[in-house]
Amino acid sequence: MVLDFLLPSPPKSWSADKTSAFHAGITAPTKAAIQPVGRHFLAHARRHIHSRTFSEDEK
Amino acid sequence: MSDSVVIGINFGVTNSSIGILGKNGHFSVIANADGDRMIPNAIGFSDEEEFCGSQAAHQVVRNPKNTLQAFRNYLGKSFTEISVPSDAAHPDMISKDGAPAYKVEFKGKEHIVTVPEAASKQLKHIHEEAEAYLGSKIAGAVLAVPVYFTDKQREELRKAATAAGINVLQIIQEPVAAALAYNFGQEVAKNDAQDKTALVLDMGATSFDITILNSRNGIYTVLETAHDVTIGGESFDQELVKFVAAEFKKKTKIDVANNKKSLLKIKTSVEITKKNLSRTPNAPCSVESVAEGMDYHATIARMRMELMCNKLYAKCNELINHVLEKAKITAGAIDEILLVGGATRMPKFQNRLRDIFPETLIRTDVESDEAIAIGCAAQASLIAGFEKEDIEASTKEAVTVTPHTVKPIGVVGSKGEFITIIPDHTPLPVKRVFEFGNAEEGQAAVYFALFEGEQDPLPVKEEKPAKPAKENDDDDSEEEEEDEIVVAKPTYHQTTQLAEVVLAGLPAGAKAGSLKIEATVQVDVTNKVTITLREKSSGKQVRAQSA
Ligand SMILES: Nc1ncnc2c1ncn2[C@@H]1O[C@H](COP(=O)(O)OP(=O)(O)OP(=O)(O)O)[C@@H](O)[C@H]1O
Ligand SMILES: [Mg+2]
Numbered sequence: 001m002v003l004d005f006l007l008p009s010p011p012k013s014w015s016a017d018k019t020s021a022f023h024a025g026i027t028a029p030t031k032a033a034i035q036p037v038g039r040h041f042l043a044h045a046r047r048h049i050h051s052r053t054f055s056e057d058e059k
Numbered sequence: 060m061s062d063s064v065v066i067g068i069n070f071g072v073t074n075s076s077i078g079i080l081g082k083n084g085h086f087s088v089i090a091n092a093d094g095d096r097m098i099p100n101a102i103g104f105s106d107e108e109e110f111c112g113s114q115a116a117h118q119v120v121r122n123p124k125n126t127l128q129a130f131r132n133y134l135g136k137s138f139t140e141i142s143v144p145s146d147a148a149h150p151d152m153i154s155k156d157g158a159p160a161y162k163v164e165f166k167g168k169e170h171i172v173t174v175p176e177a178a179s180k181q182l183k184h185i186h187e188e189a190e191a192y193l194g195s196k197i198a199g200a201v202l203a204v205p206v207y208f209t210d211k212q213r214e215e216l217r218k219a220a221t222a223a224g225i226n227v228l229q230i231i232q233e234p235v236a237a238a239l240a241y242n243f244g245q246e247v248a249k250n251d252a253q254d255k256t257a258l259v260l261d262m263g264a265t266s267f268d269i270t271i272l273n274s275r276n277g278i279y280t281v282l283e284t285a286h287d288v289t290i291g292g293e294s295f296d297q298e299l300v301k302f303v304a305a306e307f308k309k310k311t312k313i314d315v316a317n318n319k320k321s322l323l324k325i326k327t328s329v330e331i332t333k334k335n336l337s338r339t340p341n342a343p344c345s346v347e348s349v350a351e352g353m354d355y356h357a358t359i360a361r362m363r364m365e366l367m368c369n370k371l372y373a374k375c376n377e378l379i380n381h382v383l384e385k386a387k388i389t390a391g392a393i394d395e396i397l398l399v400g401g402a403t404r405m406p407k408f409q410n411r412l413r414d415i416f417p418e419t420l421i422r423t424d425v426e427s428d429e430a431i432a433i434g435c436a437a438q439a440s441l442i443a444g445f446e447k448e449d450i451e452a453s454t455k456e457a458v459t460v461t462p463h464t465v466k467p468i469g470v471v472g473s474k475g476e477f478i479t480i481i482p483d484h485t486p487l488p489v490k491r492v493f494e495f496g497n498a499e500e501g502q503a504a505v506y507f508a509l510f511e512g513e514q515d516p517l518p519v520k521e522e523k524p525a526k527p528a529k530e531n532d533d534d535d536s537e538e539e540e541e542d543e544i545v546v547a548k549p550t551y552h553q554t555t556q557l558a559e560v561v562l563a564g565l566p567a568g569a570k571a572g573s574l575k576i577e578a579t580v581q582v583d584v585t586n587k588v589t590i591t592l593r594e595k596s597s598g599k600q601v602r603a604q605s606a
Contacts, residue, residue, distance in 0.1 A: 001480075001493035005473040007505035007576055010561045014506070020560045020603030026586055027511060027555075029462035032280055034486050035235045036454040037438050038245055040277030044486075045453035 063198030065228065065443045066189050067236070067435025070182065070202055070216070072131045073264035073292075074401075075100055076429060077189045078436030086240070086436045088429040091188040097401070097428060098188065100181050102127040102172075104165040111184035120323050123148045125163045129265065130177040133159045134219070135212030148319040175219045183223035199226040201439040203236040203431050205268060206284050228439055229450055234259035234270035235279055236434030237399040240425050244274025253277065254482045256392055258379070258419075261399035262408070263428075264292040267375060268400075269382045271393075275485045280463065282484060283386035287378050290371060292330075292402035298367045299329035303344065303355060311353045321350045336361045337404045365407045372411050379415055389517060391546040396421045401428040417546055462487045462584055467512045467551055477512045477551040480580055490581045494595075500571040504563035507578060507592055512551035562592040562601045 034041065067078035067086075074097040076088045088096045093113040103115030104125040119126045127150055133141050138154035145151065151162040153171070160173040172180075190197055202220060204213055213230055220227050237259055239245070244255045259270040267290040271282040303325050304315050315321035328346040335342035336359065346355040365372070383390060396412060396419055403409070404427055412421060425433060442450050452458070468481040480491050495505075565574060579591040593600035 001491070003470075003472070003478060003493055003495055005495065006499055006502075007495050007507055008473075009499075009502055010504055010506040010563075014559075014561060016563075018561075019563070019601045020558065020590070022558045022588070022603075022605040024511075024555045024557055025605065026468065026557065026582065026588065027465045029464055029487060029586065031460055032463045032484075032486070033456075033459045034461055035232065035279040035281065036229070036459055037231050037235055037239055037279065037434075037441075038277055039441060040245070040247065041279075042441065042453070044278060045458050047488075048458050049452060 063443060064193055064195050065199045065201070065436075065439035066193075066197055067432050067437070067439050068182070068185060068200050068202045068220075068225075069233075069236075069429075069432035069435060070131060070178075070185070071100065071263055071431075072129050072266070073100060074098060074428070075181065075185050076432040077185060077192075078429070078432035078434070079189070079193065080436055080440050086433045086440075088426070088432050089189065089192045092191065098185060100128060100131065102130075102177055102180055104163045104170065106167055109165065109180075111181055112188070120320070120327060123320075123323060124150050125165070126150065127161050127163070127172065127177050130161075130174050130181075132265070133174040134178055135209060135215040136174075146319055148323050175215055175222075178216065178219040179222045182220050182225060186223055186225050197225075199228040199439065199443065201229045201231060201236075201435040201442075202227060203231050203233045203435050205286070206232050206234060206270060206281060207268075207286055228442055228447070229454065231435065231438055232281070233431050234261060234268070234272060234281070234284075234397075234399065236432075236438065237261065237397055237425075237430040238272055238274070238279060239434035239437045240430040241395075241397050241422050243272070243395060243397060243422075244279075245277050247277045254479075254485070255394045256282070256388070257395045257397050258393045258416075259397045259399060260379070260403055260412075262291055262375070262402035263400040264402070266291045267378060269378060271382060271386050271388065273484050275482070276489070278486055280484060280486060282388070283382055285378055285382040285385070287374075290374050290378070292333075292400075294371055295333060295364075295368050295402065295405070296326055296330050298371065299333060299344075299359070299364060300325045302359075302363075302367055303329055303346065303357075306357065307346075307349055307353075307355050310355075311351075313350050313353060315350050318350055324349060325355070332359055333364065334401075334404075336364055337406060361406070368407070372407055375408060376411055376415060379412075383415075389546070389549055390415050390419070391548045393419050395419065397430070398423055398427045399430045403427045415546075419546075462586075464489075464582070466554075468557065468580070468582070469510060469512055469551070469553075470508065471510060471553050477510070477553050479512065479551060480509075481582065487586075488581065488583045490579065492577065492579045495576045495578065501568065502574075503565055503567070504561055505565065505576055505592065507560045507562070507590065509557045509559075509580065509588070509590065510553040511555045511557060513554045515550045515552055517549075518547065558588060558590060558603065558605065560590045560592055560601060560603045562594065562599065564599060565594055566597050566599075 069076045090096050091098050095113050098112045099116035101115035103110050103118045138159045143152040247253045255274045257272045261268040266288045269285045273280045332342045332344040340361045349355050464485045467479045467483050469479040472478050575595045577593045581589040588605040591602045
């Protein structure tokens, strides 16, 4: 996905010695069932069963 | 199992169909020995023999007491749970050990057939038809069931299929199978997230089933469902039956309103007329010897049928509106409508969808009554190479039940607009990669802020000025609905700020647009957020992770 807008420069108040700040966690997710069909699900199942991360999966 | 043949089976209430992967690499539905692609789910008994499918369906008018139909409705249910029609047009049913069973006459003797036995006979018949067509043994099959099927119903179907000699690879849900057949949301290009929502409308012979299905990176989640057994192809047939019976009475003075056999004859004929009316504006209707040796022959206009079924079409739209409300989503959030089931071929049904969805893509590129079998065949091919234990392990709750995001996560664009990166209802873990087109002249550092969003309130609908009451309020024909209905896609605004990340030390002296920043956002099952920013030409990057 390509987004056609500029990432701005950091605001003036941003202190040069840090690279990130986390402010809030995401809203608590809800549990739901995904459908066990299709090749994208199979990739998910493989990741889950072998406890692999996305980057390991891409190798 | 490399060169083994696998198939998809749609075992509906009224019809079954068989999906296969053809030599041309495309999935299709095959015809049985009688040339029918929709094999009627019917079992007939006579003095000499027992037969299934098309042949059995043909004898229903002649021998209704010994013709079993719609037995899928009774699978996995106890006798007290079901309501059985007991009249001249249906076989007798009894309780056998608490489960429903049919009492028929076979070779001159009373014969009991339980519901699972009936299902098994029909499935065996389907399996044999498929082997005959393919000229080879079948290694396995994927079957589909409605979303509202209980575990008990699924289990009884699995047993019936196994007893029929079928190696059941997997049982999947009907609307999900249909979505696979339509290849809905499956073509996810690398690094190009695909988030789509479909409304799956399945109207078969005996029910109207609606499913709102999300696809997030090709993974499906059912958002909401609704199911109404009072609308289906047969309810449209019934309107036509009433009409023909009334016309017949006008012509012959014979009242067949209580004559089950005559009504059954009329029904068989009007169904053919109804199907033809989906293609042509007028279609013949002929019923031989309706009663007292008198025939009925006439031409019925599509407009006529649409008028008599107006309330049914309206009911379809009511159910759709109901399910949208239940899911708390707007018509504009539906990207595609997938038509499933033979009865969705009716032109008026499709036209009326425009009242709710003026712009939405209505998919008709797969034959609606073949979609489920084709989707099952596609899934069967996909898993044919796996060990059975692995398929079973992948369908366990530990794998399929997963956290889903509640709110969309995104960035804020240069005009203050909220740009969704990970939408709501996305299963976790998720990883999304996207790229910012460019950076400004001489920009030394870029700043990336991640937010949660919330849907903007919908524009308030303008009240339409009241129309003068019409004389015939039964007919709300299209002509009067000239007002443009605009259904906007939902938009969002930022609420909570989640994180800020800065990538400094960009290559000096770069021209505007020469640098491309790739951002990766991941959320894992424990809600941990990881953000990576990378300048593509220098490979310089920063990685940040929430606590
Ligand atoms: N061209 C058509 N125009 C209108 N109706 C049609 C057409 N083709 C099939 N039908 C109707 O579709 C219905 C059968 O659809 P389908 O084969 O999807 O049912 P099914 O899945 O077996 O039934 P159910 O959904 O009740 O389990 C019948 O009522 C039939 O008359
Ligand atoms: Mg159906």
